[in-house]
Amino acid sequence: MPVFSDPANFDAYVSGFMWILKMTGASAALALVLGVLLAGMRVSPVPVLRWFGAAWVNIFRNTPLTLIIFFCYFGLYATLTISLSDDLILNNFWLGVVGLSVYTAAFVCEALRSGINTVPPGQAEAARAIGLTFSQTLRIVVLPQAGRAVIAPLGSVLIALCKNSTIVGTIGLLEASNIMKQLINDNGDQVILIFLVFAGTFAAVLIPVGYFFGWLANRLAVKR
Amino acid sequence: MRMTRVAATAAAAVLALTMAACGSDDDGGTGTGSGTGTGTGDTAATGVIAKAQSGTLKVGVKADQPGLGLQTGTAYEGFDIEMAKIIAKGLGMQESGIQYVTTVSANREPYIQQGTVDLVIATYTINDERKTKVNFAGPYFVAGQDLLVPTDSTITAPEQLDGKKVCSVTGSTPAKRIQENYKGAQLQLFDAYSKCITALAGGQVDAVTTDDIILAGYASQQQFAGKFKVVGKPFSEEPYGIGLAKDDKASCDKINEILKAAAADGSYKAAWDNTLGKSGTPAPELDTSKLTNCA
Numbered sequence: 001m002p003v004f005s006d007p008a009n010f011d012a013y014v015s016g017f018m019w020i021l022k023m024t025g026a027s028a029a030l031a032l033v034l035g036v037l038l039a040g041m042r043v044s045p046v047p048v049l050r051w052f053g054a055a056w057v058n059i060f061r062n063t064p065l066t067l068i069i070f071f072c073y074f075g076l077y078a079t080l081t082i083s084l085s086d087d088l089i090l091n092n093f094w095l096g097v098v099g100l101s102v103y104t105a106a107f108v109c110e111a112l113r114s115g116i117n118t119v120p121p122g123q124a125e126a127a128r129a130i131g132l133t134f135s136q137t138l139r140i141v142v143l144p145q146a147g148r149a150v151i152a153p154l155g156s157v158l159i160a161l162c163k164n165s166t167i168v169g170t171i172g173l174l175e176a177s178n179i180m181k182q183l184i185n186d187n188g189d190q191v192i193l194i195f196l197v198f199a200g201t202f203a204a205v206l207i208p209v210g211y212f213f214g215w216l217a218n219r220l221a222v223k224r
Numbered sequence: 225m226r227m228t229r230v231a232a233t234a235a236a237a238v239l240a241l242t243m244a245a246c247g248s249d250d251d252g253g254t255g256t257g258s259g260t261g262t263g264t265g266d267t268a269a270t271g272v273i274a275k276a277q278s279g280t281l282k283v284g285v286k287a288d289q290p291g292l293g294l295q296t297g298t299a300y301e302g303f304d305i306e307m308a309k310i311i312a313k314g315l316g317m318q319e320s321g322i323q324y325v326t327t328v329s330a331n332r333e334p335y336i337q338q339g340t341v342d343l344v345i346a347t348y349t350i351n352d353e354r355k356t357k358v359n360f361a362g363p364y365f366v367a368g369q370d371l372l373v374p375t376d377s378t379i380t381a382p383e384q385l386d387g388k389k390v391c392s393v394t395g396s397t398p399a400k401r402i403q404e405n406y407k408g409a410q411l412q413l414f415d416a417y418s419k420c421i422t423a424l425a426g427g428q429v430d431a432v433t434t435d436d437i438i439l440a441g442y443a444s445q446q447q448f449a450g451k452f453k454v455v456g457k458p459f460s461e462e463p464y465g466i467g468l469a470k471d472d473k474a475s476c477d478k479i480n481e482i483l484k485a486a487a488a489d490g491s492y493k494a495a496w497d498n499t500l501g502k503s504g505t506p507a508p509e510l511d512t513s514k515l516t517n518c519a
Contacts, residue, residue, distance in 0.1 A: 078426040088389050088410040169394075172413040178394055185330040185395035189337065189357060 003187050003194055016179035017201060023097055023165040023175070028158055030101035035108025040138055042113055053109065061106040065099070065167050072099040073171040089173065096168030104161045111153045115146030148220045155213025159206050271472030275342045276315035283308045284327035284341035288418045291441030291500045292347055300324045304345045306495035307364055311343070311466070314482030328415060330395035333357045336467050344467035347438060349397050350516065359472055360465035360516050361479035365508065367435035368458025369398050372424065372443060375453050379431055382459050385409035391420035391429040398434045401460060417442070425451065435462050437500065465516065476518035484512045
């Protein structure tokens with residue numbers, strides 16, 4: 001592998017994927033929190049919250065991620081001057097994380113909501129009967145069962161998030177796809193090799209993730 | 225039922241064979257045609273010259289650089305486009321036979337190597353690294369890397385970039401030079417200069433860097449009139465060449481001859497005056513002694 005035997009290129013390759021992992025980690029955590037809140041809103045008895053949750057999901061799920069990321073830079077940062085870090089690279093990174101999180105949260109919310117539908121209505125009714133409030137019902141009875149039912153789909157969301165994080169490259173973060181572009185630009189004769197290595201790395205990271213979530217889903221499934 | 229199916233299969237097979245025969249007929253026709261063309265030519269034509277003789281030439285150009293290569297609707301305009309027309313004319317083909325293909329800095333070598341385009345005239349700096357992958361005719365213009373800053377900026381030289389935010393394009397020579405020589409600068413990368421200009425207008429970056437002539441093109445755009453200035457201290461020499469396939473020496477020599485002729489008969493000056501010259505910059509002399517040897 002002549003391209004990757006050059007230490008500078010290899011370092012660039014590693015740093016590109018490190019950015020991808022960091023973005024995936026940060027966005028996954030944020031998106032999970034946001035997604036749970038949104039799912040709670042969507043099934044809540046308060047109309048305004050239901051409306052807010054539905055609006056969020058419909059807006060962000062149906063907008064191309066490229067536009068959302070772009071808006072984060074030219075809308076949030078450039079126009080509204082919301083700066084997330086003084087360091088230019090970290091600022092781009094966090095702007096990207098914000099974009100990825102609000103987008104992915106919509107998918108997490110919908111996955112959880114489908115999980116809520118798998119919990120028999122009798123459970124919520126029984127919870128109400130023993131005097132639990134709505135938020136207690138959701139927190140103690142419904143969401144734990146709903147979450148365990150949708151581990152596999154959440155795994156798919158995570159995998160999609162990891163690949164989507166390459167889009168943050170459009171606002172200048174030197175993540176894997178930008179590094180790939182740079183390497184291809186400098187080594188035009190080895191385009192196919194470079195492409196295969198980058199595609200292969202993504203597959204090598206994500207295939208085990210898929211299997212892990214499959215295994216976890218089986219293990220934690222609610223036995224009814 | 226069974227019979228119908230067999231008949232249908234047979235019919236399909238016959239049809240396929242007939243069409244295949246047609247196909248090979250066509251191939252034969254084209255083969256003979258180009259064969260004759262080569263025979264009547266003075267030299268054995270290959271690469272770009274052969275493409276020009278067939279009447280169409282795919283030229284990679286920039287689409288977002290005012291004055292050099294700018295796409296407006298489906299048409300392209302600018303100095304690079306005028307150069308493409310001069311070359312097409314010199315190769316004896318119609319201007320209408322040029323197919324413009326939008327290229328960005330990062331895909332120029334791959335496009336040439338993979339044959340997506342025949343020629344690249346896209347503010348393409350000649351350097352040794354690129355010479356190992358593609359062949360260059362020209363240079364048809366010598367630019368220099370410079371800085372574009374807001375009119376009230378205090379930056380007057382690249383040495384003052386420490387701690388400042390500089391914008392350029394992913395994979396371009398100017399970006400690399402900033403990374404290597406001015407490590408104190410923070411580099412914001414986008415995939416197109418137009419985004420850098422937007423960021424400069426909004427104050428998110430302190431300077432945009434690339435070749436002076438590209439910057440001048442942006443500074444003279446109407447919506448930015450009076451807002452930006454080019455610092456005017458070029459810190460590199462960027463000879464713009466015309467990229468073509470590595471093994472296509474004959475076409476490269478031919479293009480250099482066309483450039484010489486264009487400098488002599490005034491069509492080079494006319495191309496300048498119609499595009500970049502509009503900003504008031506007088507046409508540069510095309511130094512024909514500096515043309516590449518196409519090796």
